[in-house]
Amino acid sequence: MREAAKMRKATAGMRAFAVLNYLFLAGVALTCLLPMVNQLAVSFSSSPAVSAGRVYLWPVDFTLESYEYMAGKPEFFKAFSVSLRRLLLGVPLSMVVSVLAAYPLSRQVHEFKARKYYIWYFIVPMMFYGGLIPSYMVVRNTGLIDSALALALPCSINVFNIILLMNFFRSIPKEMEEAAAIDGAGHVSTLFQIMLPVSAPVLATVTLFFIVNHWNAWFDGLIYMNSPANYPLQTYLQTQVVSQDILSTESLRDIRQIANISDRTGKAAQIFLAAIPVLAVYPFLQKHFTSGIVMGSVKG
Amino acid sequence: MDMPQKMPVLPIAKKKRRDAWLRNLPLHAMLLPAVALLFVYSYIPLFGNVMAFQRFRPNLGFFRSEWVGLANFRYVFALPGTMQVLWNTFFIAAMKIIAGIVVPVFVALLLNEMRSARCKRIVQTVIYFPYFLSWVVLSGIFIDLLSPSQGIIGRVFAAMGLEPVFFLGDAKIFPYTMVATESWKSFGYGTIVYLAALTGIDPNLYEASDIDGASRWKQTLHITMPGLRPIVLIMTVLALGNVLNAGFDQIFNLYSPQVYSTGDILDTLVYRLGLVDAQYGVATAVGLFKSAISFAMLAISYIVAYKYTDYRVF
CATH class of the missing domain: 1.10.3720.10 (MetI-like)
Structure with a gap:
């Protein structure tokens, strides 16, 4: 009886660890990805939206303005x-x-x-x-x-x-x-x-x-x-x-x-x-x- | 009696040797381009370090510039900021060495616990990536990201009601920002070696300890960690050669005059003295000082690694 309880407890602990581990590593991977995504979103957003701090991971007021500006350079x-x-x-x-x-x-x-x-x-x-x-x-x-x-x-x-x-x-x-x-x-x-x-x-x-x-x-x-x-x-x-x-x-x-x-x-x-x-x-x-x-x- | 027997042997041995030399002639020819390039771009600069002992004038060259002995060294070490620069270099480099071992080992251990091979591969693919971006690109990103008023991190801080932090503009924080961003760039790449070592641990050890009823934590403590120890040791020893490599590409692109007090390093000093102020001799003296110490540390680390581990560089 006691052995079984111990086993169950161990597996519960292990499962909790596994979930936390997946979450943690997913977070780590995201920190490597998000800065690039943010830059991409900024590059496709309108200047007012960017300066108002409204752009995080998705373009706001989608525009190709900055790329057009680059094309003229x-x-x-x-x-x-x-x-x-x-x-x-x-x-x-x-x-x-x-x-x-x-x-x-x-x-x-x-x-x-x-x-x-x-x-x-x-x-x-x-x-x-x-x-x-x-x-x-x-x-x-x-x-x-x-x-x-x-x-x-x-x-x-x-x-x-x-x-x-x-x-x-x-x-x-x-x-x-x-x-x-x-x-x-x-x-x-x-x-x-x-x-x-x-x-x-x-x-x-x-x-x-x-x-x-x-x-x-x-x-x-x-x-x-x-x-x-x-x-x-x-x-x-x-x-x-x-x-x-x-x-x-x-x-x-x-x-x-x-x-x-x-x-x-x-x-x-x-x-x-x-x-x-x-x-x-x-x-x-x-x-x-x-x-x-x-x-x-x-x-x- | 011996003589007539020996006489004909000699030319044959000679001929054999000549044949071997002829057969190997293409090998020397193949090495020639690399040898020549190394000579021009590595060995000549190596000897060019004599500039450190000259009042170097580009129009006079290495041979005719005036010799001044150790005057360049005395001059630069008498400058008020030099000792601080040396300390900054060592401090940032040492923290980077420590973080460069602790973080990858930690992440590799966690990755090793991931059961799904697919998830593991996805995470690996993503975390290796920043290593391949240049510090110019990454500096552009970090300057934007870390800006107190505009950057995402600044906005998150503001949303939580915290004081804005000048990650790149505050001399007290700047060195830590360098260590953190460098770790961010290269920790994923650093895990490769440790993951390889982890897959090399005998699976029988885990099975045996399963039968003995060892928990995962106990297995990590008594099988995985000891299994990693040799490689961690080797990587630590080999990192000693970097004690004065604080990371020129990164710091040059992220520092500014208001963080010189903690962020200026030997390499940036060499750049400013040599290529901005055109004090070639003095700048070379600083560079030679750094190269000599790095070389000594590297030589020691290789000897230690050679003696106490089975690591061979070549």
Whole structure:
């Protein structure tokens, strides 16, 4: 009798915990989602409704005003195209360089003795950052200021991504390579005909990481581009949406926001548009990256 | 007798070695682009840190600028605000390290208790997302959200009859706002590693303890937590390299002069000294100071992780 009562009590407690747990995690997930939803709602609302504080999660007085305002702003589209150009130049370059570097590093030491020196060469920059000013000087002295290469080249090498690729190549069964080697395949054909065809998940993960990295980078645009016409979108957004606020005090900012009300809906629209590419690749990214992270950060 | 036998062996060994070298030649060629890029964009800046000991003039370059010894370091550490900046950096970074472990572990434990795989996946998908947004986008959102008069949070506070809080404008609150918003951005992503560790715990342990009549709470306490301990330890040790990384992208986009007293960090100081005031040598000195300490902490943490856990970086 007493045992049964205890059991029932335990299950009741467990059920209560389960319900609370679901509620809590649902709340946590919502806090990650709602700020974006709020921005979206603000961007589709009329300025008076926004400044009256009537907009929460759904547009009030639905209007496309702020998007029409954006459509009349050539700087925004210019910055968007700089960002796209950066992706088209930077991502393929990053992928080629990373894959080519990851393959030799995935060889065993007995096969490729120099690996142990190379690997240190790659690890040192990961541990010791050269610093902002010297990096800036290098780009400046190589004449890349205001050039698209200043955005694509320094960003193209990411040791973490190379290690992700390397670990994946190492997990491919040795038998496949051995069979190819017996058929007389050299390193180049082993990489392109044996390894790459079975590496789709990790290639997808790393490509998406590079896309997100290149898209989100803003500081390099700010320091390496003298002319605002060359700013990529995130840098443009930084100067438009964020840095104006830094210069004003909190109270001044509010006064200005009341005076120049259309500001907020326009900003929300820009923020949302700048996040669209990340939103677009995220479902694909999400499918692959967890295994990639686990593989890259913790291995036995 | 030995000689004639040895003589022909040598060229064969040599030939073998040469063949191996030839076969591996493509490997060196494949590494070349990455090696070259790293050399230009990582190693040259590394050596470019000699600027820290120079009165650097861009037109004279690394080689012809005047050497001034430790004068840049002495100058910057004699400035009245530098010690405060160092403390701000450490304080914000340390809180972020702690929050960056506690929050993901807590959420991972709760996620692990979710029975429905579908709900679990939905929650995961949503909480990983903010990690992939840039601090420019997120700063735009937070500036709007946290504005005392206009933001949602301000309106909620007002509705509850509370005083408005200047999350980004009050120097006393600013560091905590940074820690909270950073945790918000990256806690979901942080759970990945712990969830992986949780699925690695032997299910037999749970079954055995079920038979022994252990409650879920007891199981969490005596099976799950000890199962997580090694990975939590590793992540803590590895986080030590971040003791001076307070998060430039975030703070640069959210701070303002009225919170400099608590919110200014080494990286923002380097930016203002170097790229705004063009005091290249002084700014490099601050950057080198930070890099050197980070490197020392990282090296120590790797050695500790190597010795006491089976973690291998490469």
